[in-house]
Amino acid sequence: MKILKKIVLSILFISVLASCEKDDPIEIPPIRDIQTQYNSEIVLIENYLKTHALVVVNNPGGVDHQNVDYITVPSLDPTSIWGTNETTPNANVLSKIVNVGGVPHKIYYIKLQDGVGVSPTLTSQIKAYYKLSLLNTQSTAVTTSATSGVNLPMNNLILGWQNILPEFKMGTITGVDQYNDFGAGVMFLPSAVAYYDRSLTGIPAYSPLIYNFKLFNVF
Numbered sequence: 001m002k003i004l005k006k007i008v009l010s011i012l013f014i015s016v017l018a019s020c021e022k023d024d025p026i027e028i029p030p031i032r033d034i035q036t037q038y039n040s041e042i043v044l045i046e047n048y049l050k051t052h053a054l055v056v057v058n059n060p061g062g063v064d065h066q067n068v069d070y071i072t073v074p075s076l077d078p079t080s081i082w083g084t085n086e087t088t089p090n091a092n093v094l095s096k097i098v099n100v101g102g103v104p105h106k107i108y109y110i111k112l113q114d115g116v117g118v119s120p121t122l123t124s125q126i127k128a129y130y131k132l133s134l135l136n137t138q139s140t141a142v143t144t145s146a147t148s149g150v151n152l153p154m155n156n157l158i159l160g161w162q163n164i165l166p167e168f169k170m171g172t173i174t175g176v177d178q179y180n181d182f183g184a185g186v187m188f189l190p191s192a193v194a195y196y197d198r199s200l201t202g203i204p205a206y207s208p209l210i211y212n213f214k215l216f217n218v219f
Contacts, residue, residue, distance in 0.1 A: 031197050032206065034101040041190045041208045042106060048135055049082040049089065049108060051075050054186065056112060063147050066112050066184035067131070068212040070138060081110070098163050100192040107160055108188045115169030115183030120218045122162060124154045126170075127217040135188070135208040142202060148177040149216050160189040160211070170218040183215035 055069040076084050083090035094111065097104045120126050129149035132142040144150045154162060164187045171182025189209045199205040 034192055034196075035103045037196075037206060038103055038105055038190055038192060041206075044135060045108065045188050045190065045208055046082070047075075049093065049188065050080055052081055053077070053079040054081055054110070061180070066182075066212075066214055068112075068186055070133070070210070094167075096163055096167070098159055098193055100159065103192070105190050105193055107164060107190070107193060109164050109167070110186045111168070111183075112186070113182065113184040115171055115215055116181040117170035117172065118218050119166050119169050120154050120215070121166065122155050124218050125151060126154060126165065126215060127151050127219075128165075129214040129216065131212045132203075133210040133212075134203070135210055149214065158189075158194050160187055160193040160209075163193070165213075165215060168215045170215055173217065179214075179216040185213060187211045187213070 051072060051074070052070045053073045055071055057064045057067040059065045073080050076082065076086065078084055081090070082093060089108070092110060094109050096107050096109070098107060099105070127149050129144050130142075131140060131144075133140050154165065157165075164185075168183030168185060171179040174180050187210070189211065191206045191208055194209050195203060195205070195207070197205045203209070
């Protein structure tokens with residue numbers, strides 16, 4: 001009798017599971033339209049540039065040299081990254097157009113230091129430091145070692161890095177994990193030139209990103 005009850009209960013449990021699977025399928029949301037997504041993100045990025053200022057560490061020889069923090073300021077304040085003109089940014093706010101899925105994407109970036117050596121290409125390996133921050137929350141998602149950075153192959157990097165890093169040059173090697181006069185900057189990336197619909201640890205899908213970076217070496 002007990003065995004029969006167990007069999008009946010098992011059948012009922014399996015039936016309930018089957019019913020749930022049939023009635024409640026897991027829905028995967030469709031990938032967002034790339035043009036619509038870019039249109040919304042570029043507004044957020046430009047507003048961020050208009051309402052934030054950079055705090056840059058100037059400490060040549062120190063591991064924190066050219067590290068960056070971001071502070072909130074009144075919109076179009078003279079200290080803002082963008083500057084005071086509503087439609088035209090400061091001359092030091094550079095930009096580059098990258099086409100993704102047939103949609104032109106504008107990447108804003110700032111050169112803190114140009115660097116003195118060679119620039120990377122898609123076939124290069126680089127050694128770089130970076131701090132990745134989420135534009136929407138201003139929280140830091142990822143950061144590398146302040147001294148040694150990390151070795152990265154250019155052809156495996158996100159589109160934003162592949163297009164902006166070649167605008168900078170490596171530094172001079174002064175010792176083990178010691179570099180001077182390296183390229184350093186900040187880039188503001190729409191999600192399509194980063195991870196778009198992919199979700200990574202600490203990085204939600206469709207996240208516009210900010211990178212503070214230092215290009216130590218190219219090899």
